[in-house]
Amino acid sequence: MPSHTTTTWWLTGLSGAGKTTLAQALAKELRDRAEAVCVVDGDELRSGLSQDLGFDSASRAENVRRAAxxxxxxxxxxxxxxxxxxxxxxxERDAALALIGKERCKEIYINTPLEICMLRDPKGLYKRAEIGQLTQMTGVQSAYEPPLSPALHLDTNVTEISQAVLQILAI
Known part of the structure; x- marks a missing residue:
């Protein structure tokens, strides 16, 4: 067991909300502080460890379980x-937090408005959903259930990434 307490910050939100950008910035800040950190990114998981999963409810639940x-x-x-x-x-998020341990896992809700996420659309997913090439897009055809009481609530449309990192580290 490590001599210091380690933390999991679970960043959840729609595609394009800024989760990966924020995760990378947080990891950089932790590394600058000589802390060991690993980013567990949903897209990266799907390209390797979870490449056998689809986007139906059961597959999404399994992907979350693996990340946890x-x-x-x-x-x-x-x-x-x-x-x-x-x-x-x-x-599934609640089960993930329980598996990791609620004392060490902080749920962060990246609540960037759907309209902003659709404008950003870094992977072109919203455009594909709009023209019918993608049928299970979260926030469009598939539901997203916002956390009821996250440790922190952020909107990357109004909060600078550097400020968001400091807010996360303060919880």
Whole structure:
């Protein structure tokens, strides 16, 4: 067991909300402070560890479960985890937080408005959903259940990334 407490920050929100950008900035700040940290990004998981999963409810739940186990293992080995994934269902996020340990896991809701996420559309997913090429887009055809009581609520449309990092580290 590590001599210091490790933390998992679970960043949840719609595609384009700023989760990955914020996760990378938080990881950089932690590394600058000589803290061991690993970003667990939903897109990266889907390109490797979770490439066998689809986007139906059961597959999304399994992807969240895998990310939670990964974060728990990282924390147990003295490494902070910054999880950046949509994780749309409250039930699965709650199970993930319980698995990691509520005392070490902080849920951060990146509540950037859908309209802003659609304008950003870094991966072209909203455009694909709009023309019918994507049928299970969270926030469009598939529901996103916002956290009821996250440790922190951020909107990257109005909060600078550097300020958001400081707010996260203060919780």
């Amino acid at each position: 186990h990964m974060a728990r293992i990282l924390n147990a080995n003295g490494i902070h985890a910054v999880v950046a994934m949509i994780s749309p269902a409250a039930k």
